[in-house]
Amino acid sequence: MIALKETPQIATMNIDGISVEFTEGETVYEAAQRVQQSIPTLCYDPRLEAFGACRLCVVEVEGIRNPVASCTTKATAGMVVKTKTPAIEKHRKTLLEMVASENRQVDVDPLRGFASQELTSLVVDYDAKTGRFQGKQSGKTNTDDKNPFILRDYDNCISCYRCVRVCAEQEGDFAINVMNRGFETQIITEFGNDLRDSSCTFCGQCVQTCPTGALADMKALRAADKPGEIKKTRSICPYCGVGCSVDILSKGDSIVGVQPAMDGPANEGALCIKGQFAFDFVQHDDRLKKPLIRRDDGELHECEWEEALDFTAAGFKAVREEHDRHAIYGIASGRAPHEAAYTMQKFIRAGFGTNQIDNCSRA
């Protein structure tokens, strides 16, 4: 049997002169986050086990000679931490310069993914010049993979392993892994196959956690050259009943992509292939744009709203008069919002005084 965690102990530490309460088991990084002491990271995703690879989150701890990675160091009572000393900041800048020199593309389109701006922002913040360390580069772009969803642009990979970890730890899919080390590091599938032939489910989580845009949303990137700002609109995924929170990405009047909402209560940043990539039905050419009415030739033809509405109202009235008020039946949608279902049942009940109403849950 697995016991649920018992109520943890609360203790106090000091971060940059601020007294911080923390619960047992919290890391220095987590405690610092709560008091808005921002610490830069690249390999960190709050949903995953701390990894301690990028070393950007190092801090000074009183009594410990070398800086420690705040993401993997547990907070202890009485601990005194400094997050932004000149030595630490210099160390971070040098690290960023090394990373950035390998990572050739620093101007990354935000359509690539949720976290795609992380490296770019840090390089700008730290003024980390990219030309200082010339030399070898790791990761090779895999342009052979013909999948239409996930761009595998490993030229921009910095070996933070966030993609591998989110696939394993969060999704439990283990579709990708790391081959080799150092400059030879490459993110691959089993046997180097295309993603389609791996256990990848195309949930897109690797894309959304990538801090450099090396993994990118190919569907969103179709709109890269489209003019206009990217607008984000918080909504709920239109597919199953889990109710994942999403941000709809739009440029002008076009929906160009979807990103998971990291603070969505149902999904906490997760999505599946449908919620992530199956959004473009909305503006498909097949959408009905005008009402249709069946004419004498037996075919449906476009018509004006007034005609369609008047025809419908007259039709229901005629059925009620010729038959019975119970002869009219309404079926509400399990796909449309509450307001659709509510007005539909009200129409039947208020309009005909019956309960001749159902929805699509029986099939």
Add this chain to the structure above:
Amino acid sequence: MSNPLADMEKPDVIFAIGTNMTECHPVAATRLKKAIANNAKLIVVDPRRIRLAEMADVYLPIRVGSDVALLLAMAHVIQREGLLNKAFMEERTTDAEAFLEHIKEFTPEWAAEITEVPAKDIEQAAIWYGEAERGSIFYTLGITEHICGVDNVQSLCNLALMTGHIGREGTGVNPMRGQNNIQGAGDCGAVPGNFPGFQACNDPASVEKFSKLYQTPIDAGKGITKVTALNECGKSIRAMIIDGENTVVSDPDRKHCEHALKSLDLLVVIDIFRTETADLADVVFPATSWGETDGVCTNTERRVQRLRAAVPAVGEAKPDWWIVSEIAKRMGVPGFEYDSAKEVFNELCSISPIYNGLDWDRIDKSEYQWPVPDKDHPGTPMLHEGEFKNGRGVFKVLGYRDPAEVIDDEFPIWLTTGRRLQAYHTRTQTGRSAGIDYLLPEELLEIHPDDAVALNLADGDTCKLSSRRGSLEIKVKTTDQSPRGTVFASFSFADVPINILTGSGYDPVTETAELKVCAVRVETLA
């Protein structure tokens, strides 16, 4: 769901039955995977060797439609092994005695004959669930889409009541709802037996309340279900308005369904595409889509959440509520002078006891799970905590019965239907989303390799698949995900309309179709 989604990471024993969660509710499945990574035991019951089955500690490959037998035997073992939670049963339940007596005859050996699951595996599953500190049940349409759907659900409730795995963190009886707002449609009263907020149509006080609110006398007593209504088309039912449902592809027995809709005097369809159902209509209204519509939806854990428009509607499309209201106004029906979705939703909140504490602005951050009876109420992530809504949990005495249709010499193979990860329902949406075809270009009949050999079929061959209601041609894919003697297909592809074949029977209480079982014949093309 009785419990919140976040609870899915907390059970120590997970009992998943009739749910292909990694394909149909993938994000919920990620939570189960975390529980499993944290050493929770996983019991999976499914006719098909689905991904969840691969992850299971014990997998029970049940013969389609035999769930009640399996669950009776599990109850038997739980009692026999002394795993009853007597304190819980004493305090929270009723009718236990008759039930405990009833299950004495249903041994695992008896169930093994019917379910084709080894008795020792049934015992193991029962013992693990019975011994669990926090046992949690998850199910989907594999439980409900049977002639005994109600009995199936009730059997699961019996197990939870015997063991007290309900009303606590990490436990519960948790159906996973399949559509983004199917819970909401019920919440809103779009059902024949309930007004909004599950106020019963046979409750005189509710009838009076709504007759007054809607300014017209409303019948006391239930209306007919959609299934009955389709049977009555052209007879007692003469006009129908269907919103956002591709009935002829998604419902069982397609020929019957098409015939029914064609025999109406008036068929009105509201949709975003010209679906196969819209093709039969006299008038079709273009609705605004997801991404274009402000509104509200409720998820499977009863969380009430906002949908927001990101872009303007295409063409002249209008919100569903506006379309229905305009029809109502033209007929002189009072109470449809709405200017916004917000007004409609706030009216719902004002008359629904489970939404009384909510309004359009309060749900902005998705914080509430109903019931939320008043403005000071924090919402109800977990149902049945401390007390059941109706007082005590009632044990139900029930027995196993065969599916409506069983295999015979003429139709010797079971067909079960379902969904696939990359397609949603009848593909009106996913079929129009770029790239999906790269992963799922066509529908395939999944058949065990041994069966394929016996039938002289190989991968990629087209076969003829027939039931008592019709036949179609479909390509074959051999896989040991299908057990011997059972084939599987989804109903997503319009060119392989699987629901021509289904529709052998309906649950007598809910009238839900037995979409998970029918007897078929598989043949090579002549």
